[in-house]
Amino acid sequence: MRHLCVFLFIFLSFDCVFGQEIKNKSITLQEAIEIGIKNHPEMKAAKANISASKGRYWSGISLPQPEITYDNEFISPTKGLGNERTLSISQSFEFPSVYFLKGNKFNKEEEKAYFQAFLIEKSIAYRIKSCYYKILVKQNQLKSAEEYLSIAEDFLKKSEIRLNVGEGTNLEKLTAKVQLSEARNYVEIAKNELKTAFAEFNNSIGIETNDHSFRLQDTLIFVDFSVDINKYYKVLLDNSPQLKIAELNCEIASLEKSLAKSSYLPNLDLAYLSQTLDNQSGFHGLTVGISIPFWFMFEQSGRVQEADANRLIFESEYQLAKNDISLKLENALIDFENSISQVKFYTDDILPQSEEIFRIASKSYEVGELAYLEYLQAKQTLISSKNNYNNALFNYYQSIFKIEEIVGQNIINK
Secondary structure (H helix, E strand, C coil): CHHHHHHHHHHHHHHHHHHHHHHCCEECHHHHHHHHHHHCHHHHHHHHHHHHHHHHHHHHHCCCCCEEEEEEEEECCCCCCEEEEEEEEEEEECCHHHHHHHHHHHHHHHHHHHHHHHHHHHHHHHHHHHHHHHHHHHHHHHHHHHHHHHHHHHHHHHHHHHHHCCCCCHHHHHHHHHHHHHHHHHHHHHHHHHHHHHHHHHHHCCCCCCCCCCEECCCCCCCCCCCCHHHHHHHHHHHCHHHHHHHHHHHHHHHHHHHHHHCCCCEEEEEEEEEEECCEEEEEEEEEEEECCCCCCCHHHHHHHHHHHHHHHHHHHHHHHHHHHHHHHHHHHHHHHHHHHHHHHHHHHHHHHHHHHHHHHHHHHHCCCCCHHHHHHHHHHHHHHHHHHHHHHHHHHHHHHHHHHHHCCCCCCC
8 A cells, every 4th residue: 555655646746747847848830740740649540540551461462271171080891990081281262363453452552541641640730730820829919918908907097097186087987997897808818718729739739638838939920931823733733642542542443343353263272181091191182173153143243343333433532532622722822812912911001000100199198299098099009900910920821731731741841
């Protein structure tokens, strides 16, 4: 019992230290992606599927189990009893070309498992990138909300002072209280949204608990990435894991059809026997047999018909997948063009104007030419513009991450 208590104490201590270490860990986007690909359950399942496909290869091309029989028969001849003992070993197998086709089929399925894992990896990376940048946006929004709260608190204090000295009105004070309540509500909303963003991020990298808070090292800044539409359409056709999987399904279906046709070929049976008769050995025999697909018009013809239909289905699905992915890429490129236009609209027009409005309002307020309420309105305009810019910037990177997921190639940090 004492040893058990010591073990639990050590385990809990380690867990607390490990949790604190994770909680205080600084993490880059690339590190987050590496952690997610290593720890996420979907990725672990994809790797297990690759291992299973390798096992199916060896089990699929293996021969049936040989049969070993031993007979000991007593015969009643004219004089006395005779003893006949027979040891036989038999092996049946399909036509040799069948094993070649099966090997190709299982190799294609293993290759398909690798592309499925690659597809899952890109999906996980997309989710991690989105969640990572979402946290950056929510952190900026929380800072803006706290800044607005500070202004609202200052406004309430000044309105109370103005009311006490007879320069303000009760309406101004009530307005300040309402704005302060709204500001506090904005802060609480921003905090809860940030917690939700961290929870989504933890889930995307495969961490079960939501108590860990990483310190993100990357920042949300605008970098103008050029996207060549023709280039990425070519990359799509060459690298898209979805298209590779659909293409492999067609190839597997074609091999299935060849295997179905191979069912017309006979199976082979070989047997070797050794006999001992009346204690005299040296009697040997060899048996060769073939199975004739006599009822080919039923089983074999049905298998060929089914395999041919499956091949046509997968060819149609390949074309559908190609059309669908092309459409997704086109939409993602349109989103990219729209989002980069929005970002540049804010950087070139809205943000400079908002900052200029606030600069003029600040100077006017300092010299007494502007009421505090108008000053506050200018500050609110600047904060709102910054929040909208952050959202536009997030949508911009989201569109880039979506393109990366579709084509299976990174645009950022190449």
